[in-house]
Amino acid sequence: MDKIAVLGGGSLGLLLAGKMVASGCDCELWTRTGDQAALLNRNGLTIVEQTGGEVRKVNIRAIPIEQATLSENGIVLVAVKQTAFTPELLERLAEIVPDGGTLVLFQNGVGHRQLLTHGLPGRKLVMAITTEGALRINETTVRHTGIGETTIGELEIATNVIRSVERMLKQAGFTVLLSKQLEEAIMRKLLVNAVINPLTAILRLRNGELTESTGRLNAMKALFQESFGILSLYGLKNERELWNIVLKVCADTRLNESSMLQDVTAHRETEVEFINGAICRMAADKGKEAPWNNAVTALVKAIH
Template sequence: MTTIAVLGGGSLGLLLAGKLKASGCSCVLWTRTDSQAALVNSVGITIEDHTGNSLNSVTIHACSLEEVTSSDNRVVLLAVKQTALTSELLTKLASIIPVGGALVLFQNGVGHVELLEQALPGRRLIVAVTTEGAHRLDATTVRHTGHGETRLSDNSDIDPHLLSFLEQSLKQAGFSAFLSKELGEAILRKLLINAIINPLTAIMRIRNGELTKSAARLELMKALFDETLDILRDYGLGKQSEAELWDTVLNVCSATSHNESSMLQDVVLHKETEIEYINGAICRIATQQGKQAPWNEAVTALIKAIN
């Protein structure tokens, strides 16, 4: 049986590892600290539903990334934020993932695929876009705050058996998983959604569902949405109408109403956020297009000032 290694002990990493292992998949967790690995090995991973009720308590083997010397032909799910993709981490990945090895990328924003292609030549990179909501409560406990969809790039250069294995493993774990030949559109759609929800919830210190609870907040969301959509249209976002995309943003707020966005979680914990890879990236795209992006510039500056 192929073993899946989940790299990252944050919200998404704990959720993926816990649910995969609970479903019977062969799965291990690679953490970035010895202390978290020791705790997971001692008590396992606990998964809660959005109300705080315990769904699973899962025994799983964990080890710190420093302890890993070889990927042993594993499939690695990279469940860390773009801020974690340091030169040290990339060098470590190059040493443990052999040429031909597979890495599934769960990062938000844009730019990470090109970075990993350059750092890991010859590896099979599979882009994943997920709208699952998760909140890490402590080093071993994660709350599944919202169900979403996970799409994997159906790349003709990737072994179809591997893609099928990943899709079926995620489905077996209870995720809504699909292969997509048009993942570029999904990446830009998620970038649009993240550019609205993440910075505004972080600035206002509110959960996703609270964004739509007043006319003033909706007006602010719409202004940021209109500016961002205009920029991303010229960047390749073209399948859905403006009305459909606006409804998508509102539906994500509703479906993940209990979720604290990853950016809000980072701000509360005084961690570096992904603002440069989301709204900051949109500002850079706008500059390339000769456009102004005052709303995106404002939220980027505010998040940086908070940090």
């Protein structure tokens, strides 16, 4: 199973597709617009590496989503944000991805698995969690701003599918972990995103700048403690370890602009409702309040 498609011409989609093509994988990129596909096919995709500023240009096959096709056993890495899952996109994916096809979901937050399970019955869904940092410079250029890890896995998916995804991502140079406890990993990523993303978006800071003052650290800690307290009601453990992970992500991706910051800067709708908004709803379901999460959700939405 050597053919793979990446859906999404944003930061993560360009990074995934570019690195896989550069490593020799048979990969194509599905874009939202024909204009971006034409630019990529004509000019290639440029990857700017974090270390040393190395620049690589790869020739990539880009296809507008309305022209895309997929074989019966094909794999799609879904690298669009949750806000992109409109009824129109789900309808188009239902036309493209046949029964038996596999979608690897890279979205932040929670709720997308349930949405796609309902909207795309019969397809295999693999959850993916990544801390890779990427920044789209323009429609054909992406900067790899932070080296992270990607965790994948889903118990009901055949082992050979998971292994194929793992092999291709590793071949592209990504660090990949397989997990049989993905629910915990999803909650951990939700916690990290709930702290870093809204604060960077509101304060207009890169990830590493969050830890550079006492005031910012205090805000991070307050938002972290509230979010962990809610998620602990759903089984999340190891508060001290997770706080250190939040700090490590800030350090490892210090030059990265979070996806939420990129969205507010570009005046796009953000994923805050699927991250901090989701924690607010989880709190309400347990009869709890989440004032910090309510506040940052309202502020990010007000910016948009």
